[in-house]
Amino acid sequence: MDNCESEEIVEAxxxxxxxxxxxxxxSLYDIAYNRFKKWCAEKNVQVYSENVLLAYFSENAKNYKSSTLWAQYSMSEIDRFLSSADDKEFLMIKVGLILGIAGACRTDELVNLSVDDIEDVGSSLIVKIPNTKTNIPRIFVVTDVGNMLELF
Incomplete structure (x- = not known):
């Protein structure tokens, strides 16, 4: 505690x-932070700096690559999957893929999505995500690009 700070300020x-x-x-942030602290201990890092962070992230890039589909696949690959994969086997994956990309949804948002959260208005779908990471519900629209709505 700094000498000019009261206990009330420190607690707040x-x-x-x-x-x-x-x-x-x-818990994910804690795991990532503990991984960083362990790396710093192994490298005998005493002071954190921009160079330390750059070195850490360059050595540990595989742990921080985005897991989102748009970062790993091109739109042509996604379009090819949507148009050629068998609906009997892959329909739910296709629907999840479309909703995930159109709404930039997190995995848990898709898992918690209910049929009642999707409104068909003919030429588009209005999708409500009631439970978000930030606890602020959001809405997005899926339009009929490439006959995507046909899958729904």
């Missing part, structure tokens, strides 16, 4: 810090 700051991370993903 600690509460604010503990509430900075979303509850849903706190």
């Amino acid at each position: 700051a600690n509460i604010a810090i503990s509430n900075l991370l979303p509850t849903k993903s706190r």
Whole structure:
């Protein structure tokens, strides 16, 4: 505690810090932070700097690559999958893929999605995501690009 800070201020700051991370993903942040601290200990890092972070991320890039489909596949590959994969076997995956990309949805948002959250208005779908990481519900629209709505 700094000499000019009261215990009340320090406690309020600690509460604010503990509430900075979303509850849903706190454990993932903790794992990533502990991995970084372990790496720093192995490298005998005493002071954190931009160079330390750059070195860490360059050595550990495989742990931080985006898992989103748009980062791993091109739109032509996605279009090819949507048009050629058998609907009997892959229909749910296709629907999830379309909703995930159109709404930039997280996995848990898709898993928790209900039929009641999707409204068919003819030429498009209105999708409501009630439970989000930020606890702020959001809405997006899926339009009929490439006959995507036919799958729904």
